[in-house]
Amino acid sequence: MITIALPKGRIAEDTLGLFHKIFKENFIFEDRKLILERLNLRFLLVRNQDVPTYVYHQAADIGVVGLDVLEEHELDLIRLLNLNIGKCKVVVGSEIGKNIDYGKPRIKIATKMPNITIKHFSKKAIAVDVIKLYGSIELAPLVDLSDGIVDIVQTGITMKQNNLKVDEVIMESSAYLIANKNSFYGKKQAILDLQAQFQNIMRIEK
Ligand code: PRP
Numbered sequence: 001m002i003t004i005a006l007p008k009g010r011i012a013e014d015t016l017g018l019f020h021k022i023f024k025e026n027f028i029f030e031d032r033k034l035i036l037e038r039l040n041l042r043f044l045l046v047r048n049q050d051v052p053t054y055v056y057h058q059a060a061d062i063g064v065v066g067l068d069v070l071e072e073h074e075l076d077l078i079r080l081l082n083l084n085i086g087k088c089k090v091v092v093g094s095e096i097g098k099n100i101d102y103g104k105p106r107i108k109i110a111t112k113m114p115n116i117t118i119k120h121f122s123k124k125a126i127a128v129d130v131i132k133l134y135g136s137i138e139l140a141p142l143v144d145l146s147d148g149i150v151d152i153v154q155t156g157i158t159m160k161q162n163n164l165k166v167d168e169v170i171m172e173s174s175a176y177l178i179a180n181k182n183s184f185y186g187k188k189q190a191i192l193d194l195q196a197q198f199q200n201i202m203r204i205e206k
Pocket residue numbers: 134135136137138151152153154155156157158159
């Protein structure tokens with residue numbers, strides 16, 4: 001049995017679609033259920049940011065998660081494959097018509113990604129006060145909670161509709177297949193087979 005943690009939403013759907021193509025089976029979660037077992041696979045439906053935690057503690061052997069979330073968690077996990085889905089960018093943003101004043105001794109950045117934020121600005125020797133938020137990050141500079149934001153941009157619509165612009169791209173992200181280290185060695189053949197099947201189906205789809 002291989003246990004797979006999937007992030008609720010679009011990425012889980014796309015990943016289950018790939019499993020469907022590989023195994024010629026339907027993998028559909030029933031109503032509000034969070035576990036789905038089929039063949040010798042067990043899928044867990046978790047919050048995006050929680051996928052590394054499930055895999056790191058071996059509650060799941062493998063998982064699918066954005067590179068941005070992996071970078072933020074800094075956990076020791078094996079990156080098996082870039083699935084090239086769930087593409088987005090992590091950016092520094094601020095209000096249109098205003099620029100972040102880097103001349104100030106400290107700048108205030110609102111984000112749900114404090115680690116990526118601190119790392120990015122410390123490389124530039126800029127002192128940052130991180131204001132940790134859990135969502136609606138784009139609101140912060142509009143009400144002077146912060147000078148700018150570090151957030152995810154997919155289509156760019158949220159930033160645009162809230163009068164914000166991208167100042168800098170910190171990283172490009174897409175979903176990766178990851179594995180727990182012990183699971184990888186303990187279930188090596190099964191995990192490598194799955195990785196190869198994923199590579200195969202992605203090649204066919206190209
Ligand atoms: C993410 C991100 C932006 C939005 C960007 O939020 O934090 O707010 O998506 O998407 P867009 O560029 O296509 O407009 P999410 O939907 O994860 O919600 P959250 O703010 O509650 O985390």
